[in-house]
Amino acid sequence: MQTIKKQIPNLITLLNLFSGCIALVYAAESNFEYAFYFVCLGIFLDFFDGFFARLFNVASPLGLQLDSLADMVTSGVAPGYVMFMMLKNSQHEISTHPMFAYLGFLITLGSCYRLANFNIDTRQTESFIGLPTPANTLFILSLPLVILYGDSLLILELLTNQYFLMAIIVGSVYILNAEVPLFSLKLKKFTIKDNLLQIIFLLFSFVFVLLFHFGGVPLTILFYILLSVVNNKWIKK
Numbered sequence: 439m440q441t442i443k444k445q446i447p448n449l450i451t452l453l454n455l456f457s458g459c460i461a462l463v464y465a466a467e468s469n470f471e472y473a474f475y476f477v478c479l480g481i482f483l484d485f486f487d488g489f490f491a492r493l494f495n496v497a498s499p500l501g502l503q504l505d506s507l508a509d510m511v512t513s514g515v516a517p518g519y520v521m522f523m524m525l526k527n528s529q530h531e532i533s534t535h536p537m538f539a540y541l542g543f544l545i546t547l548g549s550c551y552r553l554a555n556f557n558i559d560t561r562q563t564e565s566f567i568g569l570p571t572p573a574n575t576l577f578i579l580s581l582p583l584v585i586l587y588g589d590s591l592l593i594l595e596l597l598t599n600q601y602f603l604m605a606i607i608v609g610s611v612y613i614l615n616a617e618v619p620l621f622s623l624k625l626k627k628f629t630i631k632d633n634l635l636q637i638i639f640l641l642f643s644f645v646f647v648l649l650f651h652f653g654g655v656p657l658t659i660l661f662y663i664l665l666s667v668v669n670n671k672w673i674k675k
Contacts, residue, residue, distance in 0.1 A: 444498070447491040451504045454483040458512030461579075465520050470582040473520065474652075477579050480512035481572040506553045513571035514553065517578035517610075518546030524582060525603055532600040541607060545578065548611030555615070566620040569613045573659050578610065580655035587652055613663065620666040639665055 521542030646654035
């Protein structure tokens with residue numbers, strides 16, 4: 439029985455990897471909506487593999503390595519590939535060379551570096567240093583859906599502009615690995631006072647998604663970063 443319990447978190451991690459692979463297939467077919475859904479499923483599974491590992495007290499070095507490898511696909515390769523597709527389909531203000539679109543995979547490189555650094559950084563047990571890869575992935579994969587379902591011509595022009603997309607790539611790689619403390623969504627104690635920051639974030643996230651649908655996803659991620667920075671300044675004071 440203990441052997442079965444030990445493998446349950448690893449199985450969930452592999453399902454995360456499987457979801458990331460399916461997301462890549464849909465992204466290759468320009469079906470960005472299903473790619474987004476399968477990445478969300480992978481991120482959901484990524485949360486629960488650690489949950490069950492702690493619940494069954496079966497956390498292991500193997501599970502840690504599997505988790506990073508699965509995240510590398512779901513939250514590393516997938517957003518890089520989606521950005522590659524966006525650059526490929528964008529307006530050619532900077533370059534018409536087909537190799538230019540491969541710069542989208544800089545997001546994959548930045549994600550890889552963050553995942554490797556996360557495993558050896560002892561400061562990130564209760565909070566994060568830099569944006570977690572799942573949050574960055576949700577931000578990137580929501581962008582083509584904003585193009586598809588949004589009704590703002592300005593947003594459409596921005597998200598099909600190579601200059602703007604390159605700015606997103608640079609910003610993404612930077613914030614993934616920046617020395618910026620970001621709060622965790624894990625509940626510390628079951629009191630409003632101890633979880634006020636998390637409650638504020640979740641309420642605003644709900645409002646953003648309710649009002650702007652897919653457009654609420656990047657707004658939520660940006661708000662998360664902004665709220666963390668404001669909280670850091672408040673703590674210092």
